[in-house]
Amino acid sequence: SLTYDANSKLLALEDASFDELMNLSQINKLTQNLVGESNPNFTPQPRETSTVMIKKLFETGLQQTKQHKFPEALKSISLALEMSQRKRAPWEAFAVQLQEVQFMLKNRVDLCLVQGRFVDALQDLEFLQNTGLTTSDVFIRKTDALIKLQQFELAKVECERGLSLDPSNVKLKALHMESTRRLAEYNG
Amino acid sequence: QSYDYDEKAETWPFFAMAVLVVVLLPLTLMQIYELFNSQKEEKFGEQTSTLNELNQVLVPQSIKKFRAKYKVKKSGVWSKKTLIVCLGWCLVAVIWKTIDSNEAVREAASTIFDPYLLLDISTSATEKEIRSAYRKLSIKFHPDKVAKNLSEQQRAVLEEQYVLITKAYKALTDEVTRENYLQYGHPDGPQATSHGIALPRFLVESSASPFVVVGYIALLGLILPIFVSRWWSRTQSVTKKGIHVKTASYFADRLFNFKPSQVVTSDLILDWLSNAEEYKIMYPHLGPKVFRNLLNDHLQRASNGEDLNEIKLRVVAKTHSLLFGLLDVSTNFRNTEISLAAIDTFKSIVQATPVSPESQIFQLPNVDQKRFSEGSVDDVRTLGKLFTYDEKKIGQILGISDESRLQETLKVASFIPRLKLLKAEFKVPGETVVTPESIPHIALKVLVVSPKHKAFPPSKFPQVFFEEEQDFEAQKDPFASALEQPPVPQTFAPLFPVERTGGWCALVMLQKDGKVIQTPLVVDRLSFSNLDNDFDKREIKDVEASFKPENWVVGTIKIPFSQPAPPQNGDYFFRVVLKSTEYFGSDLDFTLPMMVRD
Amino acid sequence: NQAMARRYESILTRKEVNINQW
Known part of the structure; x- marks a missing residue:
């Protein structure tokens, strides 16, 4: 039987099947976000207050980058990203949210690469690829990160895919030669 | 009201003989065919006879016992089936004699107008x-x-x-x-015909008749339905790929609900395998956690108690068909990550080595993993790199101090095949280019080399080595030339429960979206004779002088392409992956453009 | 929206897996 807890505002179901549980968790998540919504006339438009906060943090990050304060810049931008994940309601326009995240991630990737944090950069680059950003600069950076991580087979696979989408890219061609050479060395 | 019965045994012997012959004739022919065929069976290539020896020597006692227990008894000349066939024909002879000596039959025959x-x-x-x-x-x-x-x-x-x-x-x-x-049958027209029951009277009308009725009921009501339902359920319960339908639908469910946020590792694949219906049927009292742990034990080469050991070996042996079944499902769902991970998991199970950067080294016998991890001046992770050192140094790197054991290891290492790509193209039989909407296939020329062989550029091979017969037969069936190659030799896998052979799985992905476009092709015909060649990278100083293309056998791999070429001219990129199901370090991964022109 | 959130959340897990793998 379905029960409703008036305090937490959550629904629960005894002996729920897998599909029912999924449904319930979706409803509960929306409910929790609704409860936290202060504006009674909310719309899918991204909340202005959140946007301002995120933008401010991001701009701080950019400033610090200009000043070559890379670790601090990384922190600021990461915080901005965290905000964009936490402070946005599930019903806010996804397209806007995604663009926001992707834009910030691109900056974070470069900051990570500059500081030699290759595994972190790789994660962000994979996120960008998974969410539809398949431009050459993503492949260039990912190949570079993989080479630095000594994953030469994976690097070769990446730059070959990059070249398939942009066959005349000079940088990718150079990276392909490098990853092939390093792979041959790796194999004695 | 009154029937004529077959009192004189005129009819039923013919019926009985007809039934017997209908059953015996195909059975006899099948037996004869099997007898002749089993003698012609293609033996494992003698190409790597040294490895076959080691394959036997290095098998642990527990696995030897297991193999002996589950050995498929080859039915020779004297088997149950042959006995039944012989008995059957004896029965036919007896009935023949009965008919022959039957006066009534002779009489009836004599009235036939000839x-x-x-x-x-x-x-x-x-x-x-x-x-x-x-x-x-x-x-x-x-x-x-x-x-x-x-x-x-x-x-x-x-x-x-x-x-x-x-x-x-x-x-x-x-x-x-x-x-x-x-x-x-008679010039005077229709003769007198009699109708009756082809059974003797006593079976139908007297005391024996209830038994006959019961016999019929048993046959039609019990035996026939039992056999038919058993056969039906057996056919229904197994998919085309040889796995249980429940397992297949479990895999399909996993893939259908696959989220990109899920990380794909060998562990995930093993988790999925542990939930196979086949295991539930084999051991209904054990749960998926137990099977998962047993698979883990196998990969860690841990030994369990005798009973658990047998269960473990059976579980491991079953993974072969399960993984191919999973591969079939994952390629149908176009999931590249799962497909590649499944084949890597296959390797790791065959070699009883977990997937890790050092798998190529740890798959070798006699390696002291601790000493290897602690030592290693240079980063040695591949077999190719290992063979850049002299034997003594290799012994130090691998932590093998015993000379004979080192030789064993080196033998195995040098016979693990590497695929070297010489030529790759999309080919349309009978055409020089790939035209729009044509049906191309992928034609590869590869070289099976040993990790200790020195590398040389494919350009060292004159074009003539890659040429094939372009006659009508070749165009009609372009895949025939690949099938003329010898089957791959037995895999070196002393820790796998069953003796096995295996080659590579060919996967094709579309570079645009990175997804698999067709089900995998199993490549199990390639010549391994190059592995015997003496072309050690530590000894060859001048490749130009030492290399002789005629000493090398070029292998052919033809991969059918599941779709026609696109209708527009242009360059389309595909990623071809040849992943070995048997060894680490045997894979090939490259991009192949399809140039569609008029 | 939730799919993206899940994917973002998985970044740390993936990082760990990669480090273990390599």
């Missing part, structure tokens, strides 16, 4: 022969021409004979009579 017999001619006699035979006999048997001093009886017999001869002649020549003969 014009050829009456006229004393062969069945293939011409009209002329028939006429001349008739003339001769009619003169002999004509009532007027017959001898005068015969009794009434004798005369009557001769007259009857004369009538029959005339009828025989008419049956073969006269239209109406011939019609009658052909239709009813």
Whole structure:
């Protein structure tokens, strides 16, 4: 039987099947976000207050980058990203949210690469690829990160895919030669 | 109301013999065929006989016991089936004798009208022969021409004979009579026919009849449905790829609900395998966690107690079909990550080595993993890199101090095949380019080399080595040339429960979206003879001088392409992956453009 | 929206897996 807890505002179901549980968790998540919504006339438009906060943090990050304060810049931008994940309601326009995240991630990737944090950069680059950003600069950076991580087979696979989408890219061609050479060395 | 019964055993023996022969003839033919075929069976190539030896020597006792226990007994000449077939034919002979010695049957046969017999001619006699035979006999048997001093009886017999001869002649020549003969078997038209039950009376009407009824009920109501339902459920419960339908639907469910946020590792694949229906059927009292742990134990080469060991080995042996089943499902869902991970998991199970950067080294026998991890001045992770050092140094790196064991390891390492790509293209049979909407296939020229061989550029091979027959036969079936190669030798896998052979799985992905576009092709025909070549990278100083292309056998791999070429001209990029199901370090991964031109 | 959130959340897990793998 379905029960409703008036305090937490959550629904629960005894002996729920897998599909029912999924449904319930979706409803509960929306409910929790609704409860936290202060504006009674909310719309899918991204909340202005959140946007301002995120933008401010991001701009701080950019400033610090200009000043070559890379670790601090990384922190600021990461915080901005965290905000964009936490402070946005599930019903806010996804397209806007995604663009926001992707834009910030691109900056974070470069900051990570500059500081030699290759595994972190790789994660962000994979996120960008998974969410539809398949431009050459993503492949260039990912190949570079993989080479630095000594994953030469994976690097070769990446730059070959990059070249398939942009066959005349000079940088990718150079990276392909490098990853092939390093792979041959790796194999004695 | 009243039936004629087969009291004189005229009919039922024929029926019984017919049934027996219908069953025995195909069975006998099958047995003879199997007998001859088993002697011609293609043996594992003698190419790596040294490795076969080691394959036997290095098998641990527990696995030897397991293999002996589950060995498929090759049925030789004297098997149960042969015995049944022989008995069957004996029975046929007995029935034949019964029919032969049966007076009633002979009598019935004698009333059969046979014009050829009456006229004393062969069945293939011409009209002329028939006429001349008739003339001769009619003169002999004509009532007027017959001898005068015969009794009434004798005369009557001769007259009857004369009538029959005339009828025989008419049956073969006269239209109406011939019609009658052909239709009813007698020139006078339909004869008296009797209907009855082809069983002796005692079975039907007297005390034995209830048994007959019960027999029929048992046959039709019990035995037949049991056999049919068993066969039906067995067919229904297994998919085309040989896995249980429940397992297949479990895999399909996992893939359908696959989220990109899920990380794909060998562990995930093993988790999925542990939930296979086959395991539940084999060991209903054990759960997926147990199977998962057993698979883990196998990868860690941990030994369990005797009972658990047998369960573990059976579980491991089953992974072969399960993984191929999973691969089939994942390629149908176009999931690249899962497909590649499944094949890597396959390798790790065959070699009893977890997937790690050092897998190529740890798959070798006698390696001291601790000493390897602690030592290693240079980063040695691949077999190719290992062979850049001299034997003594390799022994130090691998932590093997015993000379004979080191030699064993080196033998195995040098026979692990590497694929070297010489040429790759999309080919349309009979055309020089790939035209829009044509049906291309992927034609590869590869070289199977040893990790200790020195590398040389593919350009060292003159073009003529890559050329193939372009005759009509080749165009009709472009894949025939690949199938003429010898089957791959037995895999070196002393820790796998069953002796096995295996090659590579060819996967094709579309570079645009990175997804698999067709089900995998199993490549299990390639010549491994190059592995014996003496071309050690530590000894060859001048590749130009030392390399002789005629010493090397070029392998062919043809991968069918599941879709026609795109309708527009342009360059389309595909990623071809040849992943070995047996060894680490044997894979090939490259991009192949399809250039569609008019 | 939730799919993206899940994917973002998985970044740390993936990082760990990669470090273990390599």
